Structures are given as structure tokens and as C-alpha cells.
Amino acid sequence: MAKLLESLLKIYEKVPYTVKRDNLDDLLFSKHKDKLTEKVKEKIEEFIPQLPPLIADTFSIFYKPNPQFLDDSQIAPEFRINKRVLEKVMNTDTFNELKETTVLDDVNSAIATVILTEKLYEELKSKLKEIKEHTEKIQQLRNHLPSKNKHKFKQTVQQIEQHAEALQSIGTQGAVSVAVRKAQQEFEEVQNAIAALGFGNEPGQPIQVDPETAIKLAVELKNNQHVKKMAELLGRMRNLLKSTAKAKPRESRLELHNVAMSREVERLLPSEVLKLRRYKPIFRKDYYEGRLMHYDLKRREKEVKGPIVML
Numbered sequence: 001m002a003k004l005l006e007s008l009l010k011i012y013e014k015v016p017y018t019v020k021r022d023n024l025d026d027l028l029f030s031k032h033k034d035k036l037t038e039k040v041k042e043k044i045e046e047f048i049p050q051l052p053p054l055i056a057d058t059f060s061i062f063y064k065p066n067p068q069f070l071d072d073s074q075i076a077p078e079f080r081i082n083k084r085v086l087e088k089v090m091n092t093d094t095f096n097e098l099k100e101t102t103v104l105d106d107v108n109s110a111i112a113t114v115i116l117t118e119k120l121y122e123e124l125k126s127k128l129k130e131i132k133e134h135t136e137k138i139q140q141l142r143n144h145l146p147s148k149n150k151h152k153f154k155q156t157v158q159q160i161e162q163h164a165e166a167l168q169s170i171g172t173q174g175a176v177s178v179a180v181r182k183a184q185q186e187f188e189e190v191q192n193a194i195a196a197l198g199f200g201n202e203p204g205q206p207i208q209v210d211p212e213t214a215i216k217l218a219v220e221l222k223n224n225q226h227v228k229k230m231a232e233l234l235g236r237m238r239n240l241l242k243s244t245a246k247a248k249p250r251e252s253r254l255e256l257h258n259v260a261m262s263r264e265v266e267r268l269l270p271s272e273v274l275k276l277r278r279y280k281p282i283f284r285k286d287y288y289e290g291r292l293m294h295y296d297l298k299r300r301e302k303e304v305k306g307p308i309v310m311l
Contacts, residue, residue, distance in 0.1 A: 014076040016053040018083035019060040020068045029059055032110045043118045046128050049135055051117075054082045058117055061086055062102040062109040077164035078138045081131070084168045085120065088176040094184045101191070108191075115186050119179035120171075127170045134163045260296040263287055267295040 021029075036055050041047070061067045067090075069083050089095050098116075102109040124131070141160050146152040259269065265287075268276075272293050276283045286292050 014074060015070070016049075016076050016079040017057060018053070018069055018075055018079065018086065019057045019064075020070055021056075021060060025060060025064070028063070028106055029056055032059065032106065032113075036110055036113055039114050040117050040121075044121050045125070046132075048128065048131055050079055050082055050131070051121075053079055054085075054120075055113060055117055057082055057086055058089075059109055059113045061090060062099060062112050062116075063104065063106060065103050077142075077160050078135045078167060080164055081167040081170060085124075085171040085176060088171060088173050089116070089120075089180055091173070092177050092180045094177070094180045098180075098184050098187060101187075111190060112183070112187055115190070116180065116183040119183045119186075120176070122182075123175040123179040124171060131167060131170060134167045138163045138167075259293060261291050261293055263290050263292060264294050265292065269293045269295065 033056070036059065037052060040051065040055055044051070069087070072080055072083070075083060098112055102112050138160050141156050141163075145156050272283070272286075275286070283292075
């Protein structure tokens with residue numbers, strides 16, 4: 001009986017998280033937990049128990065330089081699917097490219113977590129019914145573990161493990177790779193848009209904005225195509241203005257600079273227009289001799305001032 005109770009305790013001591021964490025990791029993630037969970041839930045149609053710990057684990061694999069997974073024996077059976085999915089995520093070259101921007105950067109890690117979690121959900125959405133059925137079955141079996149019959153206890157544990165294995169086989173490498181690739185493309189778009197709006201410096205430098213604002217902006221850019229297009233346009237303008245500001249000012253025919261004589265009739269002085277109406281022979285003579293008076297419109301371009309601000 002003592003051994004049976006010990007086995008029961010081990011089953012209930014298992015955790016839903018799959019990546020090794022310490023108190024510092026928990027403290028860092030707590031800064032973003034509510035906002036991340038809120039933004040992810042906005043994009044999903046059906047809630048599954050695996051989602052909240054998946055968000056935390058995804059943040060960890062992006063932020064930690066060398067994330068390590070817990071042993072399966074430490075993870076609750078219905079949550080081992082998260083470990084298998086994230087192992088496949090980390091097995092892609094695209095993830096390694098993403099991680100170059102997110103490692104030890106909690107803001108970029110949070111943005112990448114929102115995007116990747118949503119993409120994983122989209123790719124596995126057709127399997128949601130199957131995931132929920134196995135998860136519910138595991139929870140029912142665990143809640144009714146026989147505590148007095150050792151044989152029935154072992155049978156129930158075997159059934160739990162069978163459902164857990166079925167869960168773990170749901171996320172294929174192909175589906176996960178597609179999700180990571182889509183996430184990487186969207187993450188780059190968001191990063192470019194954030195930089196275009198003046199929240200970043202040069203490429204590779206951290207975003208100079210508080211995490212909550214960056215996450216809100218990232219989600220807005222991701223969900224609002226009009227804002228995204230505006231950000232892309234502003235980005236091109238910002239680059240153009242930066243290059244123009246550094247260039248030597250050029251002359252431009254945009255304002256009155258002087259009065260000159262030539263055959264140009266587009267900017268004739270009023271007196272010359274009057275001459276055309278009343279003294280056509282004199283006008284023709286001045287025209288052939290290039291002596292018509294006209295406005296000379298020239299000015300130097302002003303240098304660019306200030307950043308672009310958009311509300």
C-alpha cells in the first residue's frame with residue numbers, strides 16, 4: 001500500500017511545463033504572461049489546456065541561450081505534446097534564424113512567442129478535436145486512479161500513457177516547419193514596421209520601447225493591414241529622408257529666385273503677357289532674340305527635420 005501511495009504522489013507531482021526554469025525565468029516571464037496570454041487567446045477559436053504552458057515554454061526557448069527540456073517522467077502526460085512540438089520547432093533552421101534576434105531579449109521573445117503560438121495553433125487546428133479527446137480521457141483516468149488495487153492501478157496508468165503517446169504523435173515535423181516559416185516571415189514584417197515607426201535604431205540593435213507597448217504595436221501591425229502598409233510606406237520615406245538629409249542640398253525650380261530673359265513662355269511676367277496681347281510684333285521680335293522677361297524659380301532644398309510620428 002505504501003508503494004502504491006508513493007506512485008500516486010509521483011503522478012500528481014508532474015508539471016505542465018516542459019522547459020527547465022528557475023525563479024529568475026519565472027520572474028522575467030511574469031512581466032509578459034498576462035499580455036501574451038490575452039493576445040494569443042484573441043486569435044484562437046477553441047481553448048485547450050496545453051495552451052498556457054505552451055506560451056511559457058515558447059517564450060523560454062526564444063529567450064534562453066541554451067534551453068533544456070525536462071525529462072518526460074517529470075511532465076504531466078497530457079502536456080508532453082508541447083515538448084514534442086517545441087523539439088520539432090527547435091529542429092528547424094528557420095527557428096535558429098529567429099533566435100538570433102530573440103535570445104536574451106525579452107521584448108523580441110514576447111513578440112515571437114505571440115506570432116509562433118498563433119501559427120502553431122493554425123497548423124494544428126484540424127487536430128483540436130483529437131487533442132481534446134485524448135486530454136479529457138487522460139484527466140478522467142487520472143482522477144479515478146484505483147488506490148487499493150495494484151493491478152487495476154497499473155492498467156489505468158498504461159491507458160494514460162497510451163493516450164499520451166497518441167497525443168505526442170499529432171504534431172508532425174512538416175506542420176511544425178510550416179508554422180515556424182510563417183512565423184519567421186511575419187516576425188520580420190513586424191520588426192521592419194517597428195523600426196520604420198522609430199522604435200528601433202539600426203538593424204541588430206534592441207528596440208528602445210517598453211515591452212508592453214512593443215507587444216501591443218506588434219499585434220496591431222500583425223492584425224491591421226492598413227497600419228502595416230502605412231508603416232511600410234513610412235519606412236521607405238524614413239530611409240529616403242535620412243539619405244536626403246545627408247546629401248548636399250540641390251537647387252530646385254520651386255520658388256522665385258530672380259527675373260531673367262529667354263524664350264521661355266511658361267513663366268512670363270505680366271508685362272510680357274500684355275505685350276503679347278497688344279504688341280504682337282514686338283513680342284515676336286523679343287521672342288526670336290530671347291529677350292522675353294520671365295520669373296526664374298530656384299531654391300535650395302531644405303534639410304529633413306525630425307522623426308515621423310503617427311498616432
